[in-house]
């Protein structure tokens with residue numbers, strides 16, 4: 001990002017981070033964020049410590065936003081982390097506590113940090129077919145065939161919506177099939193939901209996650 005900023009050439013294109021930019025290359029602050037900031041400034045009364053797992057009201061609101069009617073407090077654990085990358089690290093560590101020999105199946109390609117975190121942790125990673133260069137869509141048959149190779153104790157890492165880096169997403173019917181394939185293997189699904197609301201809408205983008213939650217009542 002630093003090199004890009006310093007590069008004086010006209011017409012340069014930033015392929016480093018996937019954030020919205022207007023035609024002048026500026027990333028504006030969304031009106032809703034500005035309004036929320038103003039409201040916070042008006043109403044907050046303390047900046048004292050909250051509980052270590054993060055502000056309970058925030059955690060509950062997030063769980064409800066993702067799970068809607070499927071939210072069951074007795075089956076849901078929430079934790080505020082330092083960014084999505086911190087959440088992934090915590091999630092992988094938790095999964096390994098439950099399954100020390102786990103292998104992680106990841107979509108080919110996936111967001112690069114998935115692999116650098118897992119490499120650092122010394123976890124075996126196995127790619128599953130995902131993007132089909134010819135059709136510019138999901139290689140669904142390849143994906144199903146590769147995921148069928150998982151076994152109990154493994155983790156299947158899925159992107160909840162707006163697949164990064166391909167932007168190719170599963171349909172609702174495909175999510176259901178994938179849930180059934182994973183359930184048959186006994187592996188545990190893990191979903192990286194980084195962009196809820198950036199694709200088709202807040203509810204639509206959570207559909208895949210909700211299908212997985214319904215299919216794995218005890219996960």
Ligand SMILES: Cc1ncc(COP(=O)(O)O)c(C=O)c1O
Nearest residue numbers: 082083084085086111164192194
């Ligand atoms: C799929 C995916 N997961 C997680 C993250 C990490 O989010 P954060 O920047 O909050 O660490 C990103 C960021 O680009 C991402 O694309």
